Amino acid sequence: MASVGMLPSGMSICCSLPDIFFLPELVFGGLVWILVACTQIVPANPQAYVMAVSLFCFCVTFLWMMIFLCGTHNSRSSWAGADVLYHGLAAMLYLSASVFLAQVTIGFGYAYQAVTSSMTTASPEGVSAVLYFYRLDISAVVFSFMATLLYTLHAIFSGIRWKTF
Numbered sequence: 001m002a003s004v005g006m007l008p009s010g011m012s013i014c015c016s017l018p019d020i021f022f023l024p025e026l027v028f029g030g031l032v033w034i035l036v037a038c039t040q041i042v043p044a045n046p047q048a049y050v051m052a053v054s055l056f057c058f059c060v061t062f063l064w065m066m067i068f069l070c071g072t073h074n075s076r077s078s079w080a081g082a083d084v085l086y087h088g089l090a091a092m093l094y095l096s097a098s099v100f101l102a103q104v105t106i107g108f109g110y111a112y113q114a115v116t117s118s119m120t121t122a123s124p125e126g127v128s129a130v131l132y133f134y135r136l137d138i139s140a141v142v143f144s145f146m147a148t149l150l151y152t153l154h155a156i157f158s159g160i161r162w163k164t165f
Contacts, residue, residue, distance in 0.1 A: 018087075018153075018154050019068060022061065026062060026065070029057050029058045036137075039133045047101075050097040050100055053096075053097040080165055083162070084159045087151050091148060091154075094148040098141065109134060112130045112131055
């Protein structure tokens with residue numbers, strides 16, 4: 001654990017409480033990004049927003065982790081404040097993206113119900129395609145809300161660490 005008033009650097013980020021969330025944030029954010037990219041981007045606006053948020057947060061979190069890993073932050077209070085600011089912003093962005101993604105997934109659920117209720121006129125390929133994209137979106141929603149939780153926890157613990165400076 002890093003001492004009070006010091007930000008961790010190097011491999012000690014794997015042992016400090018807020019910074020231990022870096023890798024799970026990258027994993028869950030990357031999964032959201034990949035799963036949404038695999039689905040049909042219909043409707044385009046909410047799905048494109050989810051892609052933009054997940055890609056932005058993935059890249060910035062990776063850069064932020066590299067800054068802490070390389071120790072270029074010099075253990076200053078301003079970096080601790082910036083850590084709180086970024087992770088709070090990322091949590092809000094992911095929350096909004098998760099809600100949009102859940103809305104799209106509910107729409108896919110209604111489409112799946114409509115297709116299966118008219119099984120006499122629907123082709124089996126169409127039903128399986130809708131089910132496939134519906135399952136991908138369900139997975140993306142779960143991972144998106146997990147990423148939201150991780151970013152929120154990281155922001156809370158970073159805020160606690162920032163107050164110790």
